[in-house]
Amino acid sequence: MKRLSGWRAAGLLWVAVCAQTTWAQSVGCEASCTPLAQTIAGLLQDPSVARDHWGIAVEGMDGAPIYSLNEGQLFQPASNAKLFTTAAAMALLGAKATYQTKVLARGVFEDGGKLTGHLVLIGNGDANLSGRVLPYVAPMPGQKPDAAESGPAPLRYLEEMADQIAATGLKSVQGDVIGDDTVFPWEPYAQDWAIDDAVWGYGAPVSALSINDNQIQVTVTPGGSVGAPASVLLDPAMPYYMLDVAVTTGAAKSGSTVQMERAPGSRVLRVYGAIGLHGQPDVEEIAIQDPAEYAAMALKGMLESRGVHVTGGARARHRVLMDTESFSRESGAVVDAARKEVSPQQRIEPSDDAAFDVAVTGEERTLARHVSAQLVEDIVVTNKTSQNLHAELLLRQLGLARGRDGTIAQGARVVRQFLGNAGIDKDDFVFLDGSGLSGHDLVTPRATARLLRYASGQAWFADLKSSLPVGGVDGSLEGRFTKAPLKGKVFAKTGTLGEARALSGYLECASGRTVIFSIMVGNHLPQVHADREVMDKIVEAIAAAN
Template sequence: MMRPLGWIAVCLLGAQLVWAQTQGVGCDVAVVLKDGRSGACTELALTIAGLLEEPAVARDHWGIAVVGMNGTPIYSLNDGQLFQPASNAKLFTTAAAMALLGAKTTYQTKVLARGVFADGGKLRGDLVLVGNGDANLSGRVLPYVAPVPGQKRVAEDVGPAPLRYLEEMADQVAATGWKSIEGDVIGDDTLFPWEPYAQDWVIDDAVWGYGAPVSALSINDNQIKVTVTPGEAVGAPASVVIDPAMPSYYTLDVAVTTGAAKSGSTVQMERAPGSKVLRIYGAVGLHGQPDVEEIAIQDPAEYAATALKGMLEARGVHVTGVAKARHRVLMDTQSFSRESGLVGDAMNVSPQQRVEPADDAAFEAAASGEEKTLATHASAELLQDVVVTNKVSQNLHAELLLRQLGSARGRDGTIAQGARVVRQFLLGAGIDKDDFVFFDGSGLSGHDLVTPRATVRLLQYASGQSWFADWKSSLPVGGVDGSLEGRFTKAPLKGKVWAKTGSLGEARTLSGYVECASGRTVIFSIMVGNHLPQTSADRDVMDRIVAAIAAAN
């Protein structure tokens, strides 16, 4: 059906399409209301149309879907078009984890002694720290606690030590009485194949904590905190502090000076792929706040082994060998599209694989001897991790959940098998097979695509599941906590929006639930593509659209 310029479709009542004239509206909007409330329908459509015509966002690509809790359509705009979901991908990953892994699932990290056990507390063999995909071997306090309004935040450095669980396991090893290890300390992350980065992760992200490599042996979110503090005079060198302090891991190349007062920070941090040299340069203003950054750990399993070796030596356990990682590398696999189920059937295909270090005769000899468990640590329950993953949008944790899904419900803990398990879960939830493509679990991949209607379908499907209340509670709450703490901070929406945020390059998303003026809760998904760089205008309009949805329903 053709329409004249300056008109917009605002209601579908029975078989009749009703047009309303607007000023300068050039987009197609179709709205369906189950009870024929044409006034409210027109109001919502016209309000959104007006918002999207604002000059700061008029060239952005918008997709919106709004439905009732029973799935009844309320409003749609480009809801069948594909958008980059950014961190809205975590909705799909965590929902699948809750449904298929279970809220109470835990994972156990172990320290194993492998080799020949001699008198006098001697081990002729290796000490192996075996990762099992625990995302919270860190100083994070669990369960997640929302900030108290008006209360000053406690400084991070007075909380639990980042490596506290490694320290506890080192204490357990020392308590066994072993005094000498004539072998290596090995960080073993072979539970999952060594696929540290998903397809189309941006290389620039690999430096930072939010783009940290993924490992079955993850430690402190696979990141270290770097604090650059100005000196006492202009031109003086700035100080650099690493936390956790482990000088033997990264080599620092520092050239940071103290700039003029109120000059801010121009500090830059760089690390070449595969390198352990961290270059820090620039300036930080006199008397200014320190520049604090989270930097990714190059090889988490190796880092964990290095840390554990140092802890054991500090406790009087002599180690003759070195700290190193043991990875499982996939070789000659088929394409991701086939392996993940996008095309064909890969269920009976077994990819070749090898373990690194290759031809590790010493490890094999140790493994052929006796094995004893010297220390263990049990993770928090999966639900607690899902809460963290969604509240603060933790990329690494979403990626670990994806691999756990592949390991538990697929053939292996690969990215592709995890994506396959999620895909089958979503198809079972009634989502169209062409409405989503996931290449990772966090949304960092630029290949990820999803439609707004697929997202509201997931949210509606979840509402009827036994795990829904727990999962919904993991979403950020407007004006209260997580990534929505600073949005929807005033009545009537404060505490009435439960939604997942997302931001990746020039894409932005917000999807979840809103309690409306009538007391009715509705489901929404708002996605934006190709907004102008360095702007938040689309985010502001997005929030005003949520307010319009709440007011109209």
């Protein structure tokens, strides 16, 4: 997960204010009394990271303290928040949980395969209605995940359901195709998600009817000569967005200056800039504005290509909350924002069928269905690739299964209760989403270490650990810790958000001992990676010292 800082390097003047105390004075004796502490202190004195805010917690699998620095201070966890969401999901939903997507026909059935009524595609929170291959397999070096041309089609499960519908003998629908995501309320974005994130696939809106990770791949390829228009292709090639393209082919080796923009709520995608002659295509993932509507449009087109005539249109059915819920950090309760008091134990029901114009006389038949992969397989994808949408769907599933509804607030409440039961101090974390994309999420390194220690004693620990990226091997750590002795020995979740970075997990050390670590950085300089390099050196030092 990445959010590019809005700061621009050009024209910025950085003023360094030197502290009057020594490093040892600022962090206390612990930072200068052991070889490991001395090594870390030396690394953090590097001018490129000395002004960053660091928090570190290292402990044995039995909880024995090894090293700490600012371990009780709050940091933005970024995607380290996924550790908390996926652990709660493993514990409370279960590794074998599955979710069913189905197509219902509502109305009057007549001879000749005619339906007077609607087809309703009902989402149930399946995160993998896509071309993704499960169980997860790490892509070959240099290959973008799930981008192989020979891989499964991104809308393959919709195609399979369209085949099932056609096989029933249905020939015409005198009505609409409706994408229904009302199992969760329509809360596409969590609090404090940045508006510019909403353009990109990593900031895609959340829907119980999610399709292809709620994103479209946009590929810009240079033309055959300098000055020629570049080509822009969408995958899937469904006409959902209207393209406004102004991309020319620049001189050879001139690189790419391609930009993509879409106003909130707009279905116009503007693509502009230049791309160098003979250069590699520029490939980006663009978020789908309304996933349920997109899925309905795709299914309608698939049915028509199979000879099923649909007279109506494709539309989405959402459930909008009338009373917004907010999360109370102090009590862990859900608070009604309008009344500022604890809401009653009341589940918010879906919007009325008649009001939405889907209530029709006749009968209801299930024409197609698809059952998701088991939850544990999705958790591997969520942690290995740091998939924001999947973490957000898990949060809503937690709220639906263990709270009062599939809202963000209810999911956060369930996670909070889970963490309390795990022995984590209630003041050591604040989560307003499931992925860590919210700038209001906060957590301490000691809370993260405590979670990892708690997980190590649970029946689901092996599954959770195997879902983490492995240094030098796969996921978001494929390009880090690529050499012995750390290759294959670091099992950890990464996190990057603006000027925050984190790395937390399990480390198999030189002695064969496994330790738990959480390293978090706040307020590093924008668009630099020195803190990540020092972070990796700290992990090396921990491994060598233990």
